Amino acid sequence: MAGGSDPGASLVDRTVAVLRAFDDRHRRLRLADVAARSGLTPPTALRIVRRLVAGGLLERRPDATYVVGRGLWDLGLLAPVQTGLRELAAPYLQDLQAATGATVHLAQRDGDRVLYLDRLSGRASVPVVSRVGTRLPLHATGVGKVLLAHAPEEVLGRVLESELPRVTAFTVTAPRVLSAQLARVRRDGWATTQEEMTLGACSVAVPVRRPDARVVAALGAVVASLRRDRPRLVAALEVAAAGIERELRR
Incomplete structure (x- = not known):
């Protein structure tokens, strides 16, 4: 990592290098991994890691691996791009969860x-992998498909031209099939998944638009099945999205 092995790098530079060793594909690292990914020597990495653990920014697990600590998540959630929208959306997300009983999400595209900016758990026992701060594939989630359908052309092209990971046996990985689905999302105003991210969980999602009509976020609901409840869930999601959009116009 840039700056990590530079003899002139400051303590701040080296600390940043350690923190950036963690990402959505490297959530749990051993000290040797932290050192290798940050470009630091193991003794230097250990000194910094110990300070970060003491400050609650990293957490040491019993198996001697390190994960991002709650303190770092809490700091990240103070970012203005997330805080303002989460605060505006919170009452509508609560109403949505109460009306549907589903696990509901507020999400934005990040590259x-x-x-996932916010999540309220539903009453039913449905397997859900998302948490606040989680980053998941766009093509395998309902909120992700909404955001991908309305993403800039360069983002859409990059995703469709990449090798789409198969998360479950039902994940859509064929670019032509996904492209057709995204066209329907733009036409119909909602997206669905059928056990594409987690077995036993289906989702439906709608866009949230800024006053200039640009899609700024997505609202989603996760349930065990959409066979009977999809129209009801779409209607509830659209009501909640409309409420958030009114707040954004203010």
């Missing part, structure tokens, strides 16, 4: 991934 080629979907970033």
